[in-house]
Amino acid sequence: MDFALSEEHRLIQATVREFAAKEILPIAADLDHHPRFPAEIIARAASLGLLGLNVPEEYGGAGLDGLANVIVQEELARASAGVQAIITVQNSLVCDPILRFATPEQKRRYLPRLVSGEWLGCYCLTEPEAGSDAMALRTRAEQRDGQWVLNGRKLFVTNGLEAQLAIVYARSEPAPGARGISAFLVEKSFPGIAVGRVEQKLGIKCSSTAEIVLEDCRVPAENLLGGRGEGARVALSTLDGGRIGIAAQAVGIARACLEECVAHAGTREQFGRPLRAFQAVQWALADMATRIDAARLLTYRAAWLRDRGERCTAEAAMAKLVASETAMWAAHRAVQLFGGYGYIQEYPVERYFRDAKITEIYEGTSEIQRLVISRHVLGRR
Amino acid sequence: MGGVCIVATALEGTLARTSLELVGGARALQPLGLEVSAALLGHGPGLTAAASELHRHGVGVVYRCDHPLLSAGQSDAVLAALQPVVARVRPQVLLVAADTVGREVAPRLAARLRAGLATECVQVEAADGAVVARRQVYGGRALATLVVQARPAVLSVKPHALDVPAPAPVDGRVEDVDVSIDAEALPARVRQVLREQAEFGLEEAQVVIGGGRGLGGPEGLGLLRELAQLMGGAVGASRPPTDAGWVPVSWQIGQTGKTIRPALYIAVGISGATQHIAGVSGSRTIVAINRDPEAPIFSVAHLGIVGDYREVVPALIARVKELKGT
Amino acid sequence: MEIIVCLKQVVDPELPARDFAIDPVTQRQVREGRPLVISTYDENALEVGLQLKDRVGGKVTALTLGPAAASGDAIRLALAMGADEAVVVDDPQAPARLGAAKARLLAAAVRRLGHFDLVLCGCESADWVERVVGPLLAEALQAACVTFVSRIEQVNGTLLVRRLADEGFHLVEVRPPAVLSVTSDESNRPRLPKVKDIMTARRKPVHTWPVAEVAPQAGEEGPLEVEVREVALPERTTRCEFLPGDPGEQAAALVQRLRELKLL
Numbered sequence: 027m028d029f030a031l032s033e034e035h036r037l038i039q040a041t042v043r044e045f046a047a048k049e050i051l052p053i054a055a056d057l058d059h060h061p062r063f064p065a066e067i068i069a070r071a072a073s074l075g076l077l078g079l080n081v082p083e084e085y086g087g088a089g090l091d092g093l094a095n096v097i098v099q100e101e102l103a104r105a106s107a108g109v110q111a112i113i114t115v116q117n118s119l120v121c122d123p124i125l126r127f128a129t130p131e132q133k134r135r136y137l138p139r140l141v142s143g144e145w146l147g148c149y150c151l152t153e154p155e156a157g158s159d160a161m162a163l164r165t166r167a168e169q170r171d172g173q174w175v176l177n178g179r180k181l182f183v184t185n186g187l188e189a190q191l192a193i194v195y196a197r198s199e200p201a202p203g204a205r206g207i208s209a210f211l212v213e214k215s216f217p218g219i220a221v222g223r224v225e226q227k228l229g230i231k232c233s234s235t236a237e238i239v240l241e242d243c244r245v246p247a248e249n250l251l252g253g254r255g256e257g258a259r260v261a262l263s264t265l266d267g268g269r270i271g272i273a274a275q276a277v278g279i280a281r282a283c284l285e286e287c288v289a290h291a292g293t294r295e296q297f298g299r300p301l302r303a304f305q306a307v308q309w310a311l312a313d314m315a316t317r318i319d320a321a322r323l324l325t326y327r328a329a330w331l332r333d334r335g336e337r338c339t340a341e342a343a344m345a346k347l348v349a350s351e352t353a354m355w356a357a358h359r360a361v362q363l364f365g366g367y368g369y370i371q372e373y374p375v376e377r378y379f380r381d382a383k384i385t386e387i388y389e390g391t392s393e394i395q396r397l398v399i400s401r402h403v404l405g406r407r
Numbered sequence: 408m409g410g411v412c413i414v415a416t417a418l419e420g421t422l423a424r425t426s427l428e429l430v431g432g433a434r435a436l437q438p439l440g441l442e443v444s445a446a447l448l449g450h451g452p453g454l455t456a457a458a459s460e461l462h463r464h465g466v467g468v469v470y471r472c473d474h475p476l477l478s479a480g481q482s483d484a485v486l487a488a489l490q491p492v493v494a495r496v497r498p499q500v501l502l503v504a505a506d507t508v509g510r511e512v513a514p515r516l517a518a519r520l521r522a523g524l525a526t527e528c529v530q531v532e533a534a535d536g537a538v539v540a541r542r543q544v545y546g547g548r549a550l551a552t553l554v555v556q557a558r559p560a561v562l563s564v565k566p567h568a569l570d571v572p573a574p575a576p577v578d579g580r581v582e583d584v585d586v587s588i589d590a591e592a593l594p595a596r597v598r599q600v601l602r603e604q605a606e607f608g609l610e611e612a613q614v615v616i617g618g619g620r621g622l623g624g625p626e627g628l629g630l631l632r633e634l635a636q637l638m639g640g641a642v643g644a645s646r647p648p649t650d651a652g653w654v655p656v657s658w659q660i661g662q663t664g665k666t667i668r669p670a671l672y673i674a675v676g677i678s679g680a681t682q683h684i685a686g687v688s689g690s691r692t693i694v695a696i697n698r699d700p701e702a703p704i705f706s707v708a709h710l711g712i713v714g715d716y717r718e719v720v721p722a723l724i725a726r727v728k729e730l731k732g733t
Numbered sequence: 734m735e736i737i738v739c740l741k742q743v744v745d746p747e748l749p750a751r752d753f754a755i756d757p758v759t760q761r762q763v764r765e766g767r768p769l770v771i772s773t774y775d776e777n778a779l780e781v782g783l784q785l786k787d788r789v790g791g792k793v794t795a796l797t798l799g800p801a802a803a804s805g806d807a808i809r810l811a812l813a814m815g816a817d818e819a820v821v822v823d824d825p826q827a828p829a830r831l832g833a834a835k836a837r838l839l840a841a842a843v844r845r846l847g848h849f850d851l852v853l854c855g856c857e858s859a860d861w862v863e864r865v866v867g868p869l870l871a872e873a874l875q876a877a878c879v880t881f882v883s884r885i886e887q888v889n890g891t892l893l894v895r896r897l898a899d900e901g902f903h904l905v906e907v908r909p910p911a912v913l914s915v916t917s918d919e920s921n922r923p924r925l926p927k928v929k930d931i932m933t934a935r936r937k938p939v940h941t942w943p944v945a946e947v948a949p950q951a952g953e954e955g956p957l958e959v960e961v962r963e964v965a966l967p968e969r970t971t972r973c974e975f976l977p978g979d980p981g982e983q984a985a986a987l988v989q990r991l992r993e994l995k996l997l
Contacts (some may be wrong), residue, residue, distance in 0.1 A: 033805060035935075036806075037809055037813060037926070037931050038928050038931055041925050041928065045943065074925060075927045076928065077926040088928040088929040089929065089932055098928070130959070202980055243828060292699070292701055293698060293699060293713065416794070426965075479900065479901040479903070480896070480898055481807045482878070482904070507881070507896070507897075507898040507899045510864050510881070511878055512879050514865040514872070514956070515869070515871065515872050517955075518869055518872035519872065522957065524833060524865065524956040524959065526832075526864055527864060537738050545746070545753070546746045546859065546860075548750070549754055549965060549967070550965050550967055551760075551964045552961070552962045552964075553960065553961055554959065554960040556959075557957040557958075561956070576798055594878075594911070595879050595905050595906065595908075596879065596906050597904070600898070600900065600901065600903055600904075601901045601903070602900050603900070650918065652919040656897060656902075662857070663881075663916060663917075665961075671996045680746070681746050681747065684862060685862075686835055693988065694991075695973070703747075703749075703750065705973045710987060710990055711974065711975045711976065713975060718980035719980045722983070722985075723984040726987075726988045727988060730988060730992075730997065731939075
């Protein structure tokens, strides 16, 4: 067992920490108060190689492992969970399934564009009638004149507004449930794909969340991702990686809470003493630090397992469950510790409070994580 | 033979203030019983007055090096001019101001003379026949005492670290040194001098207001300027605002930048990096205004205000105005 | 253009005061357990060198003198930022050496590297701030010397450099070979390495030379050693008096105190 990060991992951490502190943090509050797509940050992130962290060098990527990815995602989320959401989708939900399931031609076509930031990607799984029970999805894919024709509606698609490439899950086979689903690489320029409603959200506001509408959307036959009827396999593998990315996001938000609280406890005085002189505050900070570390270690372990090519579904779910609940809890404590200042926009903790909540919801709610973990515990797959 | 030789410059036409500071340094070495002379470098009629000024402060022999290339920043020319002086005087101790030219000349001269070298000294004295120099180390957190036994010894002295001594006139004489410099042979030559609008009298001001990273942007400087104007002071900055381009480089106070010793220094939004403190620790009274009570600036400040400068400085301005009004 | 950039790691100069200590025996800062960082201006020197290479082509070699064990981060960062290769002169004694001795060893290492057009170093080290390494290297290598340079341009075989000066800036024409010490400005803020380059840096050559192998030859001695008698922490004579209250009260209290001190 070795808990030390390698020289490269440490340098990546230091680099992204500096990038986040100098270029993201100064505008993080503004991106939340006046939401807009942070094109300049995403371009800079691309130039540093943060949009294709795990993509091999032959496709222009950085060729890093999954552990490097979670280190990067934590640092980004520490500064802005919204910016991180955009970037983690690109890495874990778009590049990752392409790397694992795409044909060499598909990889050559899409990965360089995604890595360079020329294209942003999005991931279309959830539907109005298929949220936690994703495999109940109804979007249909039919073969017509040697092409696939997709019809349906996808909801809550992160990056949906800006993305030029969508990974879309649709029912292509007569088989019921998970076995009838296939995944498709759908370019925004294909006829019949459109952005529907763009949601207003509680948090992570600078990332778009949109409805994607498919109306007789024509997709070339070669844009099938993975085999026919293999969509569930693609989705489940991708979910493991996605959850690890959200766990890292949650760790980053929780760390932001802790760091702001430590600073505030040093400056803010009550009853003639700084807050940090109060034992109640000290204990709260100790609990936060401990839970954050536990969440981070679970996240690192899940990433490490996945890097080794081992099954990590339960471990990814555990990491995401603990990290997201830690983030929400830490944000709750942070707002309380800040008192009135925790409730106003001049200070960042109310933003962390709003941002933290999503980590308990997307990529599977806490309830779904518990379901996944309990199946593992009870030996049912 | 021998003695203490100061490298005095009038590269801009008049005797540099730092040259008189070096005279003060030479006086501190009096226990060594050495005669004090000066190499005076520059060009034109101003040298005569500069030489008299040196005499007036107790320098006996002034070796005048007059050459058109002895102008601002021409270190290679200064080095070339010093060679014949050093050959003639054979000084035991050479004192050089650690200014733009001196920073380059002092070490190079020491290398050529196989001399003992101490740079950026803030104090020089004699003890037991040796030259003892003190200099700030570790960003001003500590003071090193160096003993230079070697002869010759080359010491560079930080500008504004020593006081200009009181006049002590002597009947001196001027000896002209034959300086021949081959302009084409100089490996480095100043082609252009770009003068920057220096904040007026930053080094001389009795009140200085310094701004740091905590200002959050160039806008904050307006408040500091208003306060400085009210108090008859100057505005400076620490390294982050200079690096960020909020203020001209000439405003920078600190190890890299200007050393100030005002009666009152007010540090606003300055965390107190050692690099900055090294340049302000000579201030008589230091006031720090910072949001972070743990900021290191409070460890050197006499008076501290923990708070947001955007609230504190306007209140201060209002209060000072009120005072002026009555 | 062959560019050599000297850089080193020092104890973080912004270390909290409670962690700062002087070893009574060596009269140097205690390093054990303290975080190391790249000395303040060395990264600017590297950035200037890399920018020049980006414009005119050539090669950048990072050169560090220090204990090999405490030089890895500097070397890795330099290679990740774009240096082509690195040389570590492994010298456990380096942190205790003064600039004159360091310059002697660096000059010997530069000579061993062979041809160069430019040697760049930080304008001062974050620990001893002697500002001598550049000028002494120039003397030892018989190269031109300009200190406190922030920008370099190549113009018809010569270099036009911008030097920070007492009265503003000087544009100085320099003929290579030259040793330039570098100060910071907005044009030479160190770039962030690309994550890909952090990984590929591993493939770049790093040479480690024991310090004994770069011992200077006779006649290269430079200035004589001086004795460091003492490194002392100044007595803390001031205690900060914090002024309480809201901003209005604080301002009033300050004005009051300044008047008492006859500063207003």
